[in-house]
Amino acid sequence: AGGIGGARFLKGLRLIDNLEISVIINNGDDINMHGLRICPDLDSVIYNLAGESDLVRGWGRKDETWVVQAQLAHYLGKEQWFNLGDKDYATHIYRTNLLNAGVALSEIVKLQCTKWGIDLNIMPATNDYVETQVQLVQGEAIHFQEWWVKHRAALPATGFKLLGAEKAKPAPEVLSAIEAADLIILPPSNPIVSIGMILQIPGIKAAIMKAKAPVVGVSPIIGGNPVLGMADKCLSALGLETSATSVAAQYGDLLDAWLIADSDNDQVSAITNLGIKCESAPLLMTDDQAAKEIAAKAIGMLR
Ligand code: GDP
Ligand code: CA
Numbered sequence: 001a002g003g004i005g006g007a008r009f010l011k012g013l014r015l016i017d018n019l020e021i022s023v024i025i026n027n028g029d030d031i032n033m034h035g036l037r038i039c040p041d042l043d044s045v046i047y048n049l050a051g052e053s054d055l056v057r058g059w060g061r062k063d064e065t066w067v068v069q070a071q072l073a074h075y076l077g078k079e080q081w082f083n084l085g086d087k088d089y090a091t092h093i094y095r096t097n098l099l100n101a102g103v104a105l106s107e108i109v110k111l112q113c114t115k116w117g118i119d120l121n122i123m124p125a126t127n128d129y130v131e132t133q134v135q136l137v138q139g140e141a142i143h144f145q146e147w148w149v150k151h152r153a154a155l156p157a158t159g160f161k162l163l164g165a166e167k168a169k170p171a172p173e174v175l176s177a178i179e180a181a182d183l184i185i186l187p188p189s190n191p192i193v194s195i196g197m198i199l200q201i202p203g204i205k206a207a208i209m210k211a212k213a214p215v216v217g218v219s220p221i222i223g224g225n226p227v228l229g230m231a232d233k234c235l236s237a238l239g240l241e242t243s244a245t246s247v248a249a250q251y252g253d254l255l256d257a258w259l260i261a262d263s264d265n266d267q268v269s270a271i272t273n274l275g276i277k278c279e280s281a282p283l284l285m286t287d288d289q290a291a292k293e294i295a296a297k298a299i300g301m302l303r
Contacts, residue, residue: 001187002026002194003044004058004229005220005285009187011048012291014120016299022121022177024204026189027105028132028162028197031145033082034072036092037099040145041194042109042124043091050116058228061087081150106171121177125198128168132197134237135159144193153230157237160192162200170203178207185298186217186255188283190226191247192234205254214256214302218294219244222261222283245270248278257301259283259294277301 001010001023014021029040040059047053047061054062064085073080084092091112098108104127113122132144137156144160147153162168178184189195199205208215221244226232232242240246244260245267251258257277260267264280271278279301285291 001041001045002189003029003041004048005189005227006041006187006194007045007048007053008285008291009189009218009295010045010120011288012285012293013185013187013295014049015288015292016296020121022123022173022181024123024125024174024177024198026194026198027124027126027130028193029144030129030131031082031143033084033092036089036096037129038084038092039095039105039124042122043088045122046109046112046116046118049118049120049122052116060085064088082145104171106173121173123173123177124171125174125204126168126201127171128164130162130164130168130197130201132193133161133163135161148230153233157233159238160196160234162197165200165202168201170201170207175203175207178204178211178213181211181213183299183302184208184211184213184215185295186215186251188218188220188227188285190229190231190234191220191250192231192238195251199254208254215254216257216259216298216302217248217251217255218298219247219258219260219264219283221247221264223263227284243267245274248276249274257298259298259301 134147261283
């Protein structure tokens with residue numbers, strides 16, 4: 001899972017009875033800022049599952065205040081582009097102190113989940129520091145956060161790379177979770193900068209290919225639109241169409257089944273022709289119940 005798409009899906013999935021859920025989360029968005037380690041997708045999922053996220057803003061904590069940010073601006077000038085709320089800062093301080101004391105990120109995530117009463121087995125894709133870099137048409141590669149948050153994806157890009165991936169190892173329980181799974185689900189997260197970056201950690205894609213469990217994905221694209229976020233900008237940077245079929249083709253061999261939006265059901269035969277079982281259903285995660293029905297439908301495709 002990535003951040004918000006993954007989180008919305010998980011809030012539905014966990015309502016289904018008798019599931020034991022392990023979640024592997026993207027680290028590509030991670031960034032060091034003001035001496036603190038920020039892990040946006042991990043925190044998005046944790047805050048959402050804890051019922052603590054700001055559903056309107058789409059990131060960070062609800063009922064947030066911005067005192068620290070304002071005081072930082074006093075010292076640093078007004079040109080800050082990466083804003084964090086006070087409650088959010090507490091998370092980053094807590095995490096960074098533990099990291100500096102030598103505690104692995106996966107252990108810190110477990111501590112966070114315990115504090116918030118989350119009973120899903122949440123894990124980072126890797127305990128190593130990695131970051132997604134965006135290769136611009138003009139000039140150098142920049143951090144994904146700078147491309148998305150500072151420039152609102154307005155700078156033309158030609159590719160996305162996970163810096164540090166070669167040396168990164170999957171976090172301790174990642175490969176065993178994949179191996180032990182009865183079903184592997186690719187939630188409707190960004191296929192390039194969320195799921196795509198998880199798959200760049202050496203060993204993870206191979207483990208999914210080798211796993212006994214079949215793989216079902218839920219399309220993050222509905223009728224040529226990414227619902228929210230920048231999936232369309234990422235796909236077009238790679239010369240790919242923004243469609244349910246194009247994302248299925250991008251995942252390729254990984255998928256046994258692909259659930260697409262009912263409004264896209266004219267694409268069912270094209271996807272079936274790729275050798276992937278395809279069905280359509282309403283895919284807007286308007287609330288937890290809607291997300292639960294999507295999750296149940298996806299699971300049902302391979303049962
Ligand atoms: P991020 O890390 O916060 O960008 O979150 P993800 O990578 O997990 O997911 C972002 C993607 O989720 C968006 O680009 C959308 O394509 C997808 N998404 C968000 N809401 C919905 C929804 O209601 N239905 C579907 N099918 N996809 C959604
Ligand atoms: Ca993200």
